[in-house]
Amino acid sequence: MSVTYNIAVIGAGLMGHGIALTLAKAGHSVTITDPVAEARASVADRIRHSMQAMGDDEQTIVDALSLIAVADSTAGAVAKADVVFEAAPEKMALKQAIFADIEAHAPDDCILASNTSVMPITEIMSGLRLKNRALGTHWWNPPHMIPLVEVIKTEWTDPAIAQTMFDLLEQAGKTPVMVEKDVPGFIGNRLQHALWREAISLVENGICDAEAVDTVIKSSFGRRLAVLGPLENADLVGTDLTLDIHQNVLHDIEARQGPSPYLETLVADQKLGMKTGEGFRKWTEDEADAVRARVASHLKKLETILES
Numbered sequence: 470m471s472v473t474y475n476i477a478v479i480g481a482g483l484m485g486h487g488i489a490l491t492l493a494k495a496g497h498s499v500t501i502t503d504p505v506a507e508a509r510a511s512v513a514d515r516i517r518h519s520m521q522a523m524g525d526d527e528q529t530i531v532d533a534l535s536l537i538a539v540a541d542s543t544a545g546a547v548a549k550a551d552v553v554f555e556a557a558p559e560k561m562a563l564k565q566a567i568f569a570d571i572e573a574h575a576p577d578d579c580i581l582a583s584n585t586s587v588m589p590i591t592e593i594m595s596g597l598r599l600k601n602r603a604l605g606t607h608w609w610n611p612p613h614m615i616p617l618v619e620v621i622k623t624e625w626t627d628p629a630i631a632q633t634m635f636d637l638l639e640q641a642g643k644t645p646v647m648v649e650k651d652v653p654g655f656i657g658n659r660l661q662h663a664l665w666r667e668a669i670s671l672v673e674n675g676i677c678d679a680e681a682v683d684t685v686i687k688s689s690f691g692r693r694l695a696v697l698g699p700l701e702n703a704d705l706v707g708t709d710l711t712l713d714i715h716q717n718v719l720h721d722i723e724a725r726q727g728p729s730p731y732l733e734t735l736v737a738d739q740k741l742g743m744k745t746g747e748g749f750r751k752w753t754e755d756e757a758d759a760v761r762a763r764v765a766s767h768l769k770k771l772e773t774i775l776e777s
């Protein structure tokens with residue numbers, strides 16, 4: 470039988486509301502807080518909206534919402550918490566201050582997790598009195614739809630505590646993966662940005678345009694990725710063939726340490742992507758909306774297909 474926990478979620482934005490709904494749906498009691506009154510006031514409606522978009526029925530929504538309380542302060546949210554998920558803005562000093570506040574008010578055996586995208590968990594948690602109960606949980610956006618959560622250990626994290634977190638997430642229907650060392654980008658973003666670095670380089674070097682890069686991925690290996698990881702794929706085609714390919718290709722693949730000058734120029738020119746109408750490609754608002762709708766619909770369908 471799965472254990473139910475008192476969970477606190479700190480920050481009721483995009484990630485916090487999705488983390489809260491996922492854990493409440495799994496039967497945990499969740500208290501969520503945010504310093505912005507509007508975020509506190511709107512969180513129940515945003516959770517309802519996200520659950521409706523996922524196809525949850527009214528009873529499931531009502532049951533989940535009945536397990537979610539909204540607190541006025543971090544101190545109030547964590548007072549009786551077994552587990553805290555921090556999902557506040559991506560600023561080091563802010564996160565460190567939040568964890569100091571959490572540690573001052575949460576029970577000493579409460580597990581503390583940060584949802585930072587890329588900042589070192591070790592640095593976020595460095596000021597804590599009890600560092601062995603602190604770790605990273607990197608949920609992906611939207612947290613209620615993307616299965617993966619990376620569980621990141623620091624050098625101080627008690628392995629038993631990391632395992633408790635892993636089990637909690639698995640029982641809540643997520644797909645946790647243990648990250649044994651606190652490295653920049655953890656696992657997923659290292660892999661993702663290795664691909665993006667080469668994608669940008671192909672355009673920068675005039676080998677193809679941005680649309681061609683996206684078409685190649687979406688129409689070829691991207692189709693397999695949800696069911697066949699790269700190392701499974703290497704075993705499928707043979708490690709000998711993989712070695713032959715690497716001997717012929719790796720020397721020509723982008724390996725620069727820093728960001729691409731092409732990307733830096735786009736940003737300097739305010740070509741920030743869909744929000745400004747142009748990035749690697751030009752976007753009308755309708756086209757940008759169509760991309761967002763396509764991703765949401767695909768993720769929903771994929772859940773059904775992969776479950777069957």
Ligand SMILES: NC(=O)c1ccc[n+]([C@@H]2O[C@H](COP(=O)([O-])OP(=O)(O)OC[C@H]3O[C@@H](n4cnc5c(N)ncnc54)[C@H](O)[C@@H]3O)[C@@H](O)[C@H]2O)c1
Pocket residue numbers: 479480481482483484485502503504505508543555556557558559560563567584585586587607608609610
């Ligand atoms: N958006 C993503 O795709 C994504 C994916 C993975 C991880 N993350 C990480 O999750 C965290 C939250 O990101 P988000 O996209 O939900 O941001 P967001 O801006 O949607 O939400 C952040 C919320 O934190 C609140 N907040 C501000 N100060 C706070 C404080 N002192 N205490 C508590 N809450 C505070 C804000 O009012 C806001 O509601 C960040 O660390 C981000 O890097 C984001």
